């Protein structure tokens with residue numbers, strides 16, 4: 235019989251917000267006198283899986299926070315979970331396993347157990363095999379759990395791996411996902427942090443040089459940028475244990491990095507994979523994952539309820555299977571619809587009417603100087619913006635949004651100059667602008683709930699469904715996760731009836747599937763309503779998908795930046811990719827963009843022809 239699990243996502247459960255344990259009040263089982271839903275020891279709802287029947291699907295729908303899951307597990311999933319968070323918590327079935335000599339990627343939606351799996355491999359989490367975790371961990375119980383894993387994976391590569399773990403022949407080093415938590419626990423400079431894990435000055439300097447963070451070493455850790463912090467955390471993971479580590483785990487190693495840094499970090503991580511060393515990386519940027527990994531485990535299941543790791547597949551096959559939503563070897567469909575990319579060539583620049591024009595602009599921001607050559611945003615076009623961090627992309631968007639004023643030159647709406655307000659805010663009376671900034675400070679919304687700030691979006695069923703906003707409506711904005719806040723702010727921006735939409739880094743904090751959903755939504759809405767958008771992002775796949783034209787930022791990070799374009803996609807991409815020394819092709823099956831292997835036949839041919847971008 236098909237097994238079913240019932241789960242309450244404790245961080246979503248809000249008994250006060252639902253008017254007082256709504257599930258207990260509406261559950262058909264509870265009404266019949268059975269204790270299907272009860273108040274748990276933590277004050278949150280608790281579900282009793284044993285007495286939960288199909289009739290409770292109504293209770294699942296009633297929970298306004300989407301905290302209850304009742305899921306039928308795939309028939310093939312006969313084994314017990316490797317780990318379960320409490321009696322009605324998330325279950326992790328099977329694990330991705332490090333492969334020596336390879337970079338092994340992990341791909342899956344948020345909430346599917348990727349970080350949990352990585353923690354089990356890193357031995358930071360002792361699996362309980364579905365039994366409540368025993369209190370007071372001892373050496374013996376740790377050993378027992380490893381023996382169980384060995385038994386569970388008998389006959390597979392995983393068995394060999396966990397035998398090595400048992401025999402202490404594996405030393406694991408892990409770069410955690412949440413690098414922004416580092417300044418909360420460590421005080422001092424970046425170099426002082428690295429000295430805590432490595433006493434060899436030369437090794438610290440070499441790693442810093444390879445990751446291009448030498449200039450940040452003397453900076454206080456609370457003052458470094460997100461991109462620098464990410465690379466400092468990577469350096470710390472690699473320098474740990476005097477280089478004796480043989481399994482490196484990197485949970486989202488490219489968040490906060492621009493494309494150039496992502497490529498650089500990927501090259502750095504790839505060099506760590508040797509016959510006696512394995513590298514595992516959780517990554518949401520599909521183009522980067524494709525470039526970085528030799529093989530990929532897909533994690534599927536239901537977000538917040540359960541997760542399963544597939545067998546490893548060669549990267550290209552794995553990403554295509556992920557997009558298809560179907561694992562052929564395992565005969566497992568994990569998504570009803572496949573995700574397709576268009577094979578049509580990118581639009582060329584065409585004669586067009588301008589919505590916004592600017593003449594040569596200049597802006598001084600401290601020591602940084604931003605210039606922009608004269609350009610315009612044509613009506614009914616989506617203009618992508620690419621460039622390294624620290625080149626003034628966000629400042630340029632703020633000028634268009636009317637939040638800051640150029641020192642020299644001016645911006646024109648049609649024939650009229652744009653009016654800037656002294657204190658920021660959208661001020662042009664000529665056109666309506668809707669702006670999603672890069673940094674969103676959820677604290678500024680005070681006690682407000684999502685429903686309070688999404689008044690317009692709630693009437694737009696397409697936005698609500700595609701961005702999965704419904705379960706977030708009664709949550710406080712200040713309590714949203716990074717990915718949830720991003721989706722809410724995208725919905726808020728797109729719900730406005732504007733002429734120009736400015737979106738600064740909409741892919742940040744989103745998983746691969748959400749990034750594709752946002753790309754498609756954006757493209758469809760701009761096409762349908764004939765609107766103009768400017769989209770800044772580091773996710774090449776998103777920019778490639780949404781853009782008709784491209785602006786490219788060049789210069790020296792934090793010193794000077796120059797905005798160029800908009801160009802046609804072909805010209806803009808060729809110029810940008812040439813600066814990174816990479817070439818792109820389309821995958822012949824899925825049509826998704828892929829970076830050619832450096833110095834491969836295609837890479838060399840495209841470079842000789844000056845065709846860095848497919849056309």
Ligand code: SF4
Nearest residue numbers: 247248252255257297
């Ligand atoms: Fe309320 Fe949903 Fe929590 Fe039940 S699970 S108490 S309905 S928030």
